Amino acid sequence: MCILVLIANKPSLSLMTSISARRPRSNMNLAKNTNVGILIPNDFRCPISLELMKDPVTLPTGITYDRQSIERWLETGSRTCPVSNKVLDEYATDEDIIIPNHSIRRMIQDWCVANQSFGIERIPTPPIPITLAIAVEMLTKIASAARDQDRNRCGILVRNLVASTKKCERNKRYIEGAGADHVLATSFEVFAKDDSVVAEVESSKNVFFEEILSALTLVFPLDKEALRHIGSPESLDRIVSILKFGTIAGRLNAALVVKELVSSGKECLVGGTQGLVQALTKLIREPVSPQITKASLTGIYYMVSADEKLASEFAEMNLVSLLVEKLVDLDKSTCEKVLAVLDGIFGSETGREKGREHVLTIPVLVKKMFRVSAMATEFAVSALWRLCKALKEECLIEAVQVGAFQKLLLLLQVGCCEITKEKVSELLKLMNGYRELECIETMDFKGLKRSF
Incomplete structure (x- = not known):
């Protein structure tokens, strides 16, 4: 043609x-x-x-x-x-x-x-864009329904808002500009407080909250006030319930909201939420969809990178073992996120201990250097650096045996960011005394035995 x-x-x-x-x-x-x-x-x-x-x-x-x-x-x-x-x-x-x-x-x-x-296709009649005044009116009605505790009316209004937001980019801009994030987050909190006890099998009630989360994810990023309302203890309890028992779409939106909270520096708000660490870990252990897995990993990364206590909690959930075994065969994007999470968890003593206990940890970290992307290599180097710096001889011996020294030298030659270069240099100095150890094939991990 x-x-x-x-x-x-x-x-x-x-x-x-x-x-x-x-x-x-x-x-x-x-x-x-x-x-x-x-x-x-x-x-x-x-x-x-x-x-x-x-x-x-x-x-x-x-x-x-x-x-x-x-x-x-x-x-x-x-x-x-x-x-x-x-x-x-x-x-x-x-x-x-x-x-x-x-x-x-x-x-x-x-x-x-x-x-x-x-072969010419008929152009459909375009939707009529809403005005800013209409957007304000829609959100005012949602806020009013929330104040009146009218769940049914609020649900209908939220669904209409979602439909309008998805029709065209202009609608979305006006709805965002009218303060949709604040109204939706506040409404979510109001109804979450109304349910003083969140039953773990309240699937019918979760559907309503899932609709609000669906609308909320369309107007990211959230402002400070919206983050405060969606990050309240009552709101987070409901989000955890959705992460555990919601629909696939609901779990994805809940994971995205957690990601939005922690990436905005609100990990302190979510850190003490009962069941959140377990819920996120379960989504990794029992994958529901690739999108949910990636959103959960990103949320976990921000949490473990900012708070050593949270890093220890995830480590105690055996997340290190789970992620190390998944690393063997993952797509590029997921692999980068897994390595980032491991790097964050190894910032805690419990995390490093869990990493040392698993026979595949160091071999897999070394294997992923140069295999995935520059970002993945940097996270792998950082994770290895945390382990070797803290655990010294036992990790250094194993790292040299699986070829880390040669790969780190190559990384210095091809170039990397300044922070990674410093870590590589320090690792090479630490490994220098073990260079005479025999290097085994890093591709075959099944028969790998520790020398200590």
Whole structure:
């Protein structure tokens, strides 16, 4: 299939692009493999993108653009018409400047229908974007339903909000700008406090809270007030319940909220939540979906990196053994996160002890150097550095045996960040006295025996 570009003796904005499509089999009796160019009328193409307009809108200057293209133009701060260069009213809102052109849209749709036999798909009628006032009104109703403890009405309103947010990027911007994160987080906390006792099998009640979390994840990042409300003890208790017993979508959103909390420096809020460490560890031990696993690992990483006590708690849940065994065969993204978590856990004495006890810990860390990515290599080096620096001879001997010395030398040659370079240099100095030890094959770990 070929694409033809016909250049007329006109300015570049008059360029006519043709979409080639193969004629139906019944119309191909003149010549086999004949390609027919379908010209897009100039009036149907956006002057900015030069593509067929899906949602044509007209500026006060009379020039019609595709909504997505002109909105991006205005978002840059430009208050001029791209074609005419005329200045637009700087005090007018986007709703006043951007007027839907229904006539052109219907003409485009009719043209698409008329050319369906050539493979042209009909452009659907675009959703009507909400205004900032409508967004504020929607959120006001949600806040009112929360104050009245009207769970059913609040649930309906939240579902409508989610639907509007997903319709188009403009809706999402207005909903975010109207303070959706604060309203949703506050509503979640209000209803969570209403349930003084969270039963571990309240699946029906969890569905309602899952809907609020679903809406909340659409308006990340959360501001300080929203983080405070969603990070309250009552809210976190409900989030733990969803992590344990929620639907797949609910668990994912709950893990994403925990990730948002701890990545914002709120690990102190979640650290004392009963059952959270166990719930996150279970999601790693019994994977529900790759997305949930990755979100959980990221949340755990921020927790163990910031708090040694939390690192010890995760280590006591045998997370080190679990992650080391999973490391043998993981995709790049998950492998990076697992190595990051191990590095964080090894920051605690309990974590290092658990790492020393597992026969695969050091061999796998060494194996992952250069095997995954530069980031994975840096985390593997850091984890190895923590173990060898604290445990000395027993770890150093094993590291040299599985080829760590040669890999670390190579890493210095190919280059790495300054922090990693310092750790590599220190490791090489520590291992220098054990260089004469025989290096075993790092690929075969099944028969590996410690020499001490």
